Amino acid sequence: MFCILYQSTKTNKTPASDIYHQARINNGIYGITGCMLQTSEHYFQYIEGPIEPVQNLMANILADPRHSDVTILHQVYISSRVFPNWNMGYFNSTSELMKQLENCDPNAPMFVQMLLEFMTTLYDTA
Numbered sequence: 001m002f003c004i005l006y007q008s009t010k011t012n013k014t015p016a017s018d019i020y021h022q023a024r025i026n027n028g029i030y031g032i033t034g035c036m037l038q039t040s041e042h043y044f045q046y047i048e049g050p051i052e053p054v055q056n057l058m059a060n061i062l063a064d065p066r067h068s069d070v071t072i073l074h075q076v077y078i079s080s081r082v083f084p085n086w087n088m089g090y091f092n093s094t095s096e097l098m099k100q101l102e103n104c105d106p107n108a109p110m111f112v113q114m115l116l117e118f119m120t121t122l123y124d125t126a
């Protein structure tokens, strides 16, 4: 299995609900799980599953005009899922940590770790 974490910039007023409804249906078919956060300016999404569907989905996501500046922050082979029960967890995040993350340099070494810890905390408390 494989996972990808990316950040992107919202480009239009497409309601995120349109995106995650479609995501949950498609991801269920392809065995993809993960978590998506929306802030005022960005999407942050973690996707995981068998490598081919994950890479196909990432190609779709890269070409999707509903966002721009899609930047892969982290991609790696994994032996087990982090979000096994979520075809796509979705949070409209206004928390202080997300506000800090939004202003943080995605190239900073701690960024990926903080983002993943934040997502797994949401999963553990859901």
Ligand SMILES: Cc1cc2nc3c(=O)[nH]c(=O)nc-3n(C[C@H](O)[C@H](O)[C@H](O)COP(=O)(O)O)c2cc1C
Binding pocket: 008, 019, 022, 023, 024, 026, 027, 043, 045, 047, 057, 060, 061, 062, 064, 066, 067, 088
């Ligand atoms: C921020 C963002 C996140 C997305 N996440 C997913 C996803 O997890 N799963 C998915 O199937 N499509 C997702 N999409 C939509 C894909 O870019 C693409 O529209 C979709 O995979 C095409 O599905 P279709 O072949 O059923 O038309 C996302 C789009 C955006 C803008």
